[in-house]
Amino acid sequence: MPRFTYTEWLRLLTASVIVALVAALVAATAVTTIRPAIPRDFPDPSILKDGDSYYAYSTESGYGNSFWHVPVQRADHPAEEWSAVADALPDVPGWVARDAHGRANVTAPDVSRRGAGGYLLYFVARAVAPNVLCVGAALADAPTGPFRPLANPLICQQGRVDSIDPQAFTDTDGTHYLLYTSGERDASIWLQRVAEDGTTLIGERRALIQADRPEEAHIVEAPSLVKHGSEYVLFYSGNAFNSGHYFVNYATAPALSGSFFKHPGELLNRDSLGDVYANPGGQSVLHDDVADYIFFHASTGPGQRAMFVAGLSWTSAGEPLVQLSGAAGAASRPGV
Numbered sequence: 137m138p139r140f141t142y143t144e145w146l147r148l149l150t151a152s153v154i155v156a157l158v159a160a161l162v163a164a165t166a167v168t169t170i171r172p173a174i175p176r177d178f179p180d181p182s183i184l185k186d187g188d189s190y191y192a193y194s195t196e197s198g199y200g201n202s203f204w205h206v207p208v209q210r211a212d213h214p215a216e217e218w219s220a221v222a223d224a225l226p227d228v229p230g231w232v233a234r235d236a237h238g239r240a241n242v243t244a245p246d247v248s249r250r251g252a253g254g255y256l257l258y259f260v261a262r263a264v265a266p267n268v269l270c271v272g273a274a275l276a277d278a279p280t281g282p283f284r285p286l287a288n289p290l291i292c293q294q295g296r297v298d299s300i301d302p303q304a305f306t307d308t309d310g311t312h313y314l315l316y317t318s319g320e321r322d323a324s325i326w327l328q329r330v331a332e333d334g335t336t337l338i339g340e341r342r343a344l345i346q347a348d349r350p351e352e353a354h355i356v357e358a359p360s361l362v363k364h365g366s367e368y369v370l371f372y373s374g375n376a377f378n379s380g381h382y383f384v385n386y387a388t389a390p391a392l393s394g395s396f397f398k399h400p401g402e403l404l405n406r407d408s409l410g411d412v413y414a415n416p417g418g419q420s421v422l423h424d425d426v427a428d429y430i431f432f433h434a435s436t437g438p439g440q441r442a443m444f445v446a447g448l449s450w451t452s453a454g455e456p457l458v459q460l461s462g463a464a465g466a467a468s469r470p471g472v
Contacts (some may be wrong), residue, residue: 177439180301189210203239226282250334252333268296269298313329351381370387381406
């Protein structure tokens with residue numbers, strides 16, 4: 137058995153401590169270098185790229201002495217500075233109920249270019265009658281608004297069933313769809329075909345996935361559907377947004393008429409962020425011309441969910457990978 141002098145033992149011990157510290161630092165840095173892209177309350181971010189500009193929309197939030205129904209911020213690039221622009225929906229329709237403080241509590245906006253021209257905003261608010269959350273629609277000539285709401289809600293379930301988290305999706309053949317979440321006990325994400333105007337419903341809705349896993353706690357929401365190669369990829373959030381167990385996952389299908397298969401486990405959760413930011417979710421996925429991004433919120437303080445941006449890459453098997461090594465380190469999108 138080799139013997140070491142006191143000096144040699146001291147050198148070995150010092151080297152071991154240094155190696156352990158460096159390893160711990162590298163491990164921590166790998167998951168905590170991401171920082172909020174919009175470091176204020178900006179829940180349920182939805183992203184639109186229009187020309188050379190990126191626009192981000194969020195759930196209602198306080199700006200100065202007022203509440204903006206649909207805050208919109210702009211950036212030249214997802215990784216660069218975002219600047220507040222305006223309230224994209226300054227006036228809400230008459231069907232929207234107000235709370236005791238007079239707030240409309242508009243949530244989960246989604247803005248897209250309208251097939252019939254201009255821009256389309258989907259949003260969620262509580263209806264005066266019936267007393268449930270409904271999906272509304274509004275139109276504008278510019279991505280920053282002002283959006284003019286339709287007189288009546290677009291999706292409003294009877295009974296005590298809420299309809300939330302709308303998202304517009306246009307397939308490669310030009311067919312337009314509206315996705316949203318609804319359900320009594322176990323929520324489902326629904327696909328509803330719409331006309332080119334985005335506000336005329338066509339045919340019957342179809343459930344893509346349902347909350348059927350214990351970790352989802354009866355909730356699947358925040359649908360964000362993209363087509364990658366020949367596969368349809370449905371990103372969604374599971375569990376309650378403030379539970380401490382909120383997460384992002386995805387499901388895939390070879391056709392919109394087929395069955396969606398949920399990926400095992402969780403794509404993005406609190407552990408992914410080094411346990412620094414809780415409840416990541418409410419995501420929106422953007423297929424850019426040369427790169428893909430995922431935008432999501434996470435808790436950064438009491439009552440505050442900031443917006444984060446991460447790159448989204450894909451394996452050779454078509455599985456998405458979230459790039460959390462930087463503020464917005466998007467990876468190139470191969471073979472799409």
